Amino acid sequence: MSNSPSEGPSVDEAPILHVDLDAFFASVEILDDPSLRGKPVAVGGGGERGVIASASYEARRFGVRSAMPSLIAKRRCPNLIILPGRFDRYEVYSRQFHDIVRDLTPDYESLGLDEVFADLRSLRRMKVRPLEAAAGLRRRINTELGLLCGVGLGRSKLFAKLASKESKPTVRDGRLVDGAGVVWVSPALEAQWLAELPVRALWGVGPATARKLEKLGLRWVRDLAKVDEATLAGHLGVAMAATLAAYAKGEDRRVVEVNRVVKSVGHDQTFAKSLPGLDEVLEAAKGHAAVVARALRSAGRVARTITVVVRYDDLTSVSRAQTLSFGVDDEYAIAAIATALLQSIEYPHAVRLLGIHASSFLERDDNALQLTFGLDPSSSDAREQAEAVSRERQVGFEALRDAVDEVRQKFGSAALAMASELRDDGVHIATQRGRHAFGPETAKDD
DNA sequence: TCTGGGGTCCTAGGACCC
DNA sequence: TCTGGGGTCCTAGGACCC
Numbered sequence: 180m181s182n183s184p185s186e187g188p189s190v191d192e193a194p195i196l197h198v199d200l201d202a203f204f205a206s207v208e209i210l211d212d213p214s215l216r217g218k219p220v221a222v223g224g225g226g227e228r229g230v231i232a233s234a235s236y237e238a239r240r241f242g243v244r245s246a247m248p249s250l251i252a253k254r255r256c257p258n259l260i261i262l263p264g265r266f267d268r269y270e271v272y273s274r275q276f277h278d279i280v281r282d283l284t285p286d287y288e289s290l291g292l293d294e295v296f297a298d299l300r301s302l303r304r305m306k307v308r309p310l311e312a313a314a315g316l317r318r319r320i321n322t323e324l325g326l327l328c329g330v331g332l333g334r335s336k337l338f339a340k341l342a343s344k345e346s347k348p349t350v351r352d353g354r355l356v357d358g359a360g361v362v363w364v365s366p367a368l369e370a371q372w373l374a375e376l377p378v379r380a381l382w383g384v385g386p387a388t389a390r391k392l393e394k395l396g397l398r399w400v401r402d403l404a405k406v407d408e409a410t411l412a413g414h415l416g417v418a419m420a421a422t423l424a425a426y427a428k429g430e431d432r433r434v435v436e437v438n439r440v441v442k443s444v445g446h447d448q449t450f451a452k453s454l455p456g457l458d459e460v461l462e463a464a465k466g467h468a469a470v471v472a473r474a475l476r477s478a479g480r481v482a483r484t485i486t487v488v489v490r491y492d493d494l495t496s497v498s499r500a501q502t503l504s505f506g507v508d509d510e511y512a513i514a515a516i517a518t519a520l521l522q523s524i525e526y527p528h529a530v531r532l533l534g535i536h537a538s539s540f541l542e543r544d545d546n547a548l549q550l551t552f553g554l555d556p557s558s559s560d561a562r563e564q565a566e567a568v569s570r571e572r573q574v575g576f577e578a579l580r581d582a583v584d585e586v587r588q589k590f591g592s593a594a595l596a597m598a599s600e601l602r603d604d605g606v607h608i609a610t611q612r613g614r615h616a617f618g619p620e621t622a623k624d625d
Numbered sequence: 626t627c628t629g630g631g632g633t634c635c636t637a638g639g640a641c642c643c
Numbered sequence: 644t645c646t647g648g649g650g651t652c653c654t655a656g657g658a659c660c661c
Binding site: 228230250254419447 | 631
């Protein structure tokens with residue numbers, strides 16, 4: 180194996196690759212409707228409370244950015260075409276994107292639909308060099324999907340990600356400047372590269388942390404590198420301090436995590452018009468519960484913890500959570516818990532957002548186990564087992580009812596006043612839905 | 626500029642157990 | 644009884660990322 184400069188770094192010099200699709204949602208919209216090409220296009224909420232999720236480079240020339248309120252975006256770019264998201268479509272493209280990455284190596288970790296870290300070390304054996312891999316990836320993504328992307332290479336996730344950002348097209352003085360497409364941070368240049376970056380460029384430094392650092396007089400990564408970790412910890416917490424101190428020295432021990440499992444699912448909705456009070460919130464919660472239940476079942480999970488989030492018109496938020504002794508994946512069970520939690524909250528303002536989240540997952544099989552727990556272990560006979568499970572389901576209903584009661588008790592008399600009414604409701608649901616409310620059979624729904 | 630919806634992780638405090 | 648320390652689980656809130 181020769182080492183001519185044209186072949187770039189070896190796998191050992193650049194083991195981590197980061198790919199990021201350009202303006203992903205907006206680009207898919209343009210592919211699906213070529214008449215949009217060359218126009219300022221964004222995907223996001225178009226209403227008064229909408230936010231931009233993705234903007235074409237044409238739109239970025241006008242200063243439109245993702246996470247920007249749509250009203251502001253429209254002000255900056257009156258001709259902006261704002262399209263609602265079509266996530267089914269984006270998922271189709273995302274799967275193909277992942278397929279292409281997988282052809283290179285199975286050792287990759289996805290971050291959202293349009294971003295991937297890959298560990299290239301398996302390429303050593305095949306004598307593929309990182310630059311070659313990166314160029315091949317870009318070529319295939321472009322010819323097979325019609326999408327553009329930036330690729331970064333480096334010794335760690337930190338540098339690979341910084342490099343891919345650097346590889347992207349940029350807008351300068353309202354003009355679009357092409358990016359390099361592939362960028363490698365050589366180990367020799369790491370220190371200098373880092374020193375010149377603002378702290379905000381580091382992973383994990385958002386607006387709040389940037390403000391705190393600014394107050395400490397720390398604006399650049401080189402400033403950060405001079406502060407001792409204990410001082411930092413006093414202001415940012417132990418974990419953040421350790422992370423940032425390491426990054427500032429160019430150290431990043433994060434590995435590419437190939438088998439990440441989802442830990443929570445949820446559904447949030449900001450209403451075009453705020454809901455005036457509890458009644459309307461409870462009505463909306465039914466729909467939320469159904470969405471969360473579907474997501475759980477399609478992920479093959481049951482959740483022990485249900486959390487509700489309410490955001491008021493003054494933008495303050497409150498959350499309430501209840502953890503059960505068993506898992507649920509049924510919209511009626513989730514709605515019953517959510518209802519009890521929502522009743523424990525006060526409504527001094529109208530409600531602009533409602534969220535319901537499910538977490539503390541059990542494998543569905545573990546849950547069946549959990550529900551049959553405490554049974555006579557000698558009943559190994561299949562029919563007895565089946566009966567036992569169905570008996571335990573009843574225990575499940577009672578457990579749910581108890582959980583709902585527990586929520587009420589926890590939050591005092593105001594909630595308790597309504598308890599009898601709701602408890603009847605819960606029992607009614609349980610008997611009406613029968614055995615579909617819990618357990619493995621619900622897997623076959625949807 | 627007046628801030629979505631999908632998630633992740635961290636922190637601090639309290640309850641509970643040994 | 645006026646009282647330790649560690650471990651674990653749960654809750655509420657905050658910050659961050661895409």
